[in-house]
Amino acid sequence: MTDLLYMQDFDIEACEAKVLSFSLIEDGRTDIILDQTCFYARGGGQDWDRGVISGPEAVSSVEEVHLDEEGQVHHVGRLTSGSFSEGDGVVCEADHERRSINTRLHSAAHVIDMAVDSLGLDWIGTKGQHYPHLSAVEYSGTWEFEKAEELRTELEALTNAFIEKGSSNSIRFMSVEEMQTVCRHVPDNIPENKPGRVVLYGDNFGIPCGGTHVRDISQVGVTSIPKIKEKKGTIRVSYTVEGIASAT
Ligand SMILES: [Zn+2]
Known part of the structure; x- marks a missing residue:
């Protein structure tokens, strides 16, 4: 399960995390699963966050955020440079205005x-x-x-x-x-x-x-x-x- 940091503190909009999986999905988009996240996944009538995930070798936008039935959060977006690998340390930043x-x-x-x-x-x-x-x-x-x-x-x-x-x-x-x-x-x-x-x-x-x-x-x-x-x-x-x- 992804640790949902906003469950403990509403104000967390940025965090460090570790990549558990990285995959390419349809339309050239990416799906990143992390050990923890500050991104809100759509639920309870509230829309998902958008933002950016930056790693040592790559940057990806986050356009959609889904929580699956197993409690894992999928950060779906597009690579703007490089690529991610399992185990990468990354920085997550949610769009504050949104x-x-x-x-x-x-x-x-x-x-x-x-x-x-x-x-x-x-x-x-x-x-x-x-x-x-x-x-x-x-x-x-x-x-x-x-x-x-x-x-x-x-x-x-x-x-x-x-x-x-x-x-x-x-x-x-x-x-x-x-x-x-x-x-x-x-x-x-x-x-x-x-x-x-x-x-x-x-x-x-x-x-x-x-x-x-x-x-x-x-x-x-x-x-x-x-x-x-x-x-x-x-x-x-x-x-x-x-x-x-x-x-x-
Ligand atoms: Zn509420």
Whole structure:
């Protein structure tokens, strides 16, 4: 398994690592597997990092990052010079701007979760998409169409009140049993054979999550919620963050 450095510290965007395997794949691209990585692999609705891996004899771009079922991270990119060999010591550098945008978008979704909780809604988070062109969180729960606009206004105002006030977070690894005591909802598919990561806001607003998060939610920026809609039992809250380009 690749050691995922961002699981312990959100701010790690560069690291040293050792090449475990290097291969050429389709379209002349390369696939590099390392013993550890600072690159975030797409997951949980958050997009992958991009960046550069530099070795003693070679440099490769990193264009896509995938985590496979065995826990290995594949860094897919293109050689810009030389070639890598197994055992090479390399330096990894993730693109700071891209990571920062993805982190802010992802964190905004958690603040919306807090606002949902604070409004006393019975909504349970089911899925999220935190991409610059498409950001939304989905919930299952009670939906009253007549109150949609009122709810949208309240949710947006409360989300921004939380962001303005700010709140730091901490990382804790815990059993599923302990998660039940600090998290509003623990998904069924969380592995129970190892401690899972919970991001904790304050003492008791925990979210089981493997993504990257801003140190303080005040760093998210002003968040707009242009629409909330319901379709086939799924409540979808679309959002945008100020200063991050959006297609909507
Ligand atoms: Zn998260």
